Amino acid sequence: MILPPDMVIFDCDGVLVDSEPLTNVVMRNNLARHGLDISLDRITELFVGGTMMGVMQKSRELGADLPEDWLDAIYAEMFDVLAQEVELIPDIKAVLDALDAAGILYSVGSNGPHRKMEITLTRTGLMDRFRGRIVSREDVATPKPAPDVYLKAARDAGIAVDRCVVVDDSPSGARAGQAAGMITFGYVAQSDRGRMTPVCDRLFTSMKDLPGMLGL
Template sequence: MTPDLVLFDCDGVLVDSEPVTNALLVENLAARGLQVSHDRVIDLLVGGTIAGVAKTARGLGATLEDNWVDLIYAEMFARLATEVTAIPGAIESLDALDAAGIPYAVCSNGPHAKMEITLTRCGIASRLAGRIYSCEDVPNPKPAPDVYLKAAADAGIAPANCAVVEDSPSGARAGKAAGMRTLGFTADTDPTRLTPICDDVFDDMRALPGLLGLTSK
């Protein structure tokens, strides 16, 4: 069934920011007494919040400044502003949705300030104006469904008629809790982590228009 609204996660779905932020976190936490592997950082970060990373890292023995969240965001924004790129196929998927007249929005656990940097650098921000949602806009972050339900309500579209595109178990659970068809993007995520949660999984964003029932151009 072709949805009436498509809701995208941001990091790892539209913008390829996670390699940049993951590498930064490995370096930053090592300097603060916590040696973590790239895979462990993915478990800590993907689909969560930086405040959640701070809490977990402190519990594992990292010595973090009281304002570490602000510090790491400042470093992250500086790197993303020069290094982030769009996920291959993301722009084409948005083009296909535009051609089909299907609206879309972004729903992220990240802050608006971060999305302004990444989406602007990737040339996506202007086409999403007024349709960019953050956990800052709702009471609870993913895996709660709040951000997805707000985007659907603002668009006046029933959750059952929406599709969610996610790359993390936390985000996928949010989509399902919202009562929406949830598609798991597995290019950089172990499919076994998303398959039990999602309605479908796929590993190439160029396949998304077909999964949504859109006619190929």
């Protein structure tokens, strides 16, 4: 592991913006209205780090009666809540400041759609820092845990994969980072450490620790 890297690629939800507690509640309440009443812990276990198409397919398998327009409806609910309530992950701005000071590139690689990131990054004041360096699962053939989003982020920046660090908070995202051949740090402030340990090079619980871990 040679640090500091030439580039850091951040997942968005749960790493840059504290969106997952908000969207998990929206999902739980919506699925309950459609016949699948499961706990927030189960929502996290099943769905965090995946895609909403995957949520729809799995929920139907578990018995939810979801209409054909469910994706549009759930996104509308989520976007409304995020536009009003989402906040930054604590101390992430200091991490970005440290990367800027060190001249290290950074970008976003997310399973979320561009519209969602436009809402969350704009509300939290990060959009100008990432504009033009945001890769969504909409831009690639296969979402995480495939490595596509991270490989595209590195390719777009002209950075070798072995000079990139991925920061993700889900097992799916961490597997994507490893599959891309990148150093993978797991942010586990709200994640299951046991599920993250096998798929990360290192774990951490506070963004205050990340600059040091990156060798800054």
